[in-house]
């Protein structure tokens with residue numbers, strides 16, 4: 001009798017232990033399924049430090065699958081209403097897709113040139129030649145110190161977007 005009880009207890013405890021481990025594993029699995037993928041989290045907001053950019057040498061970062069051009073302007077480059085001013089520096093922030101048919105223009109000396117149909121954009125992102133119908137588009141961003149956060153609509157973005165519409 002005592003032997004049977006012990007055996008029954010052992011089976012009960014074993015079943016409970018297996019069920020507990022299975023339940024915990026299921027919860028972990030469900031949490032992983034519900035949480036946004038790391039790529040989605042990274043795709044929402046992109047933080048870029050502008051302070052280290054070299055004037056006249058644009059960089060391209062990726063935001064939500066799009067190339068974003070970031071240029072610290074040299075003193076010789078024209079001032080434009082869409083300049084992002086941080087301290088004494090002026091920057092061009094633009095979505096790096098040609099506004100004609102969406103090719104990615106390449107930086108050549110002091111302008112972005114689109115190899116597809118010869119479109120050109122100056123250092124402010126304004127179309128200066130060829131078929132592009134409008135300047136390079138402006139991505140939403142906010143400014144945090146000397147960094148920008150792509151994906152947030154801060155006051156600087158709103159001001160520049162309004163200036164581009166005028």
Ligand code: FES
Pocket residue numbers: 098099100101102103114115116117118119130131132
């Ligand atoms: S896609 Fe750039 S000029 Fe046509």
